[in-house]
Amino acid sequence: MSLDPNWEKPSLSRGEGSKLIGKWLDEAKNKNGNLLFICGAGISMTGISVAPTGRGAGEAYENYLRIEKGASIPSEVTGDIAKLYEYFCYPMNEDGEKSFSQESHNEFISAITDSNHSFEFSGKPNFQHKSLVNEVLEAKGSIRVYSLNMDEFFEVATTLSSNKPEELIVNAADLVELPKFNKVFRDWNILAAHGKNIKNQQSVWSQTLLSKSIYETVDKHLTEEKKILEMSMECLLQAPYFKRVVFVGLAAPLTYLIEKLREKLEDDFEWAWINPYTEPQKWLLSDPSRTFNEENGEWIKAGLTDCLWTAYSNFYKKWFSVTCQRNIEDIPLLDIYPTPQRDMSLVEQVYRGRRIYDLGFATLTEVANNIERLHEIDADKDVYQYPQRTNGNQYHDAVLGASLHKLFEKGIKLTNSGADENPKLTIAVKVSETYPVSAHILKVNNKVPENIIANGISKTFESIILNPDHRHIIVIDNDREAWPSLIRAIEQEMSKSFPKDYNLVSVVFSEELDEFISNTEFKAPPARIRRP
Secondary structure (H helix, E strand, C coil): CCCCCCCCCCCECHHHHHHHHHHHHHHHHCCCCCEEEEECHHHHCCCCCCCCCHHHHHHHHHHHHHHHCCCCCCCCCCCCHHHHHHHHCCCECCCCCECCCHHHHHHHHHHHHCCCCCCCCCCCCCHHHHHHHHHHHHHCCCEEEEECCCCCHHHHHHCCCCCCCCCCEEEHHHHCCCCCCCCHHHHCCEEECCCCCCCCCCCCCCHHHHCCCCCCCCCHHHHHHHHHHHHHHHHHHHCCCEEEEEEECCCCCCHHHHHHHHCCEEEEEEEEEECCCCCCCHHHHCCCCCCCCCCCEEEECCCHHHHHHHHHHHHHHHHHHHHHCCCHHHCHHHHHCCCHHHHHHHHHHHHHHHHHHHHHHHHHHHHHHCCCHHHHHHHCCCCCCCCCECCCCCECCHHHHHHHHHHHCCCCEECCCCCCCCCCCCCEEECCCCCCEEEEEEECCCCCCHHHHHHHHHHCCCCCCCCCCCEEEEEEECCHHHCCCHHHHHHHHHHHHCCCCHHHEEEEEHHHHHHHHHCCCCCCCCHHHCCC
């Protein structure tokens, strides 16, 4: 092992890195090694709401100090937000001692969170936040996130999940007064390790603390701020041992963390540094113990978003393989997603299809009562959960994957939106100037009356002009015996809006889809109204 702290090992490409991260995620969820993500500001710098860089927040604070306070800024602290904070929020008192100023801290918070900036500390979370929250939820304790960020994007992302535990996100500043035997130190899932940008509450900004060993004593004025880091370290110590660690979005040294982290690593642990531009930093590699080195680590030269899209794309390819009972290479549908650039399309389209399928009868009930829900359900891309396996090692939405495969063989392909000529909840389409096709695939519940389901289905066709050459298919995931009158109920509802054209909509039970496809000529108008 080289003693040189510079990184010389070849980096992993996006594809290689995605495969590795996907493997670690899967193994953690299968209880084969706990996984810890250590996240810096870099993960919050993409998406609709963009968090600041340290430089950006520092410039905002300096502008405030100069313009609003008329302050003179020493050259040794300018341009560094951690040094600026420590200098101005710990002013010297009359006795020549530094002490924390809550007033200055609140002014600092106001300055960097001002809405006039081009960055935000709260807002719409990006794909990385949402994905990590859901990975944590899926893993049930074996995947955790140690966040250094002061923003609230993880908190907002949790609102998308209805099954979040109480300790999903923990603010270390809230733990200072708690006894260490409190279960929150053990059961946390996502830790805001440096506190939050909250007025009248301290958070960790000072450069001195971040670059020192947690075991070193600090000047008296920093003791309260250090208590927050000590709470974070207690959370880390009470967490399980980790087999893998992923560093993402980091820049500034984290000397205080590395020493404690060493105590929580399995003997054969592995680690990865995710950054498309910068190799693993010397502050990590030059740790005297050489815990993090080239032999047990990898530099993934890509962004976390890239890795996650590809990892999820690989997951859904496996999902198709299981639901279609075929090898991945034998599923023609997947041939149109051959490159990493198409990973996002596959994942988004399957997300949307699964969301509509899973909502099923609930969707139709809501639509029957409020037609505006159609647009929300169609456009919403935020809800994300992995498919769940049943006792038979099958997926609960196996019918969806199998149906999409069968429809694709007739040229009816996954879509990520309902176009103007298709109902809003269309999952797959055949785009054709002569004989286009749209397809719904819905799961229904026999506890809901047939007339409610039929009414909901008819509402999804509102504002649609039924072209006599356009075929519409609705695949119902249930068997005909459970719904003896459903097709008739749908025909009655459709006939109210389309008295002459309701037969353009074919309702097929999933168990009959093979027969329907075999007996249907998709290169001709719907048979019932075919022109002479």
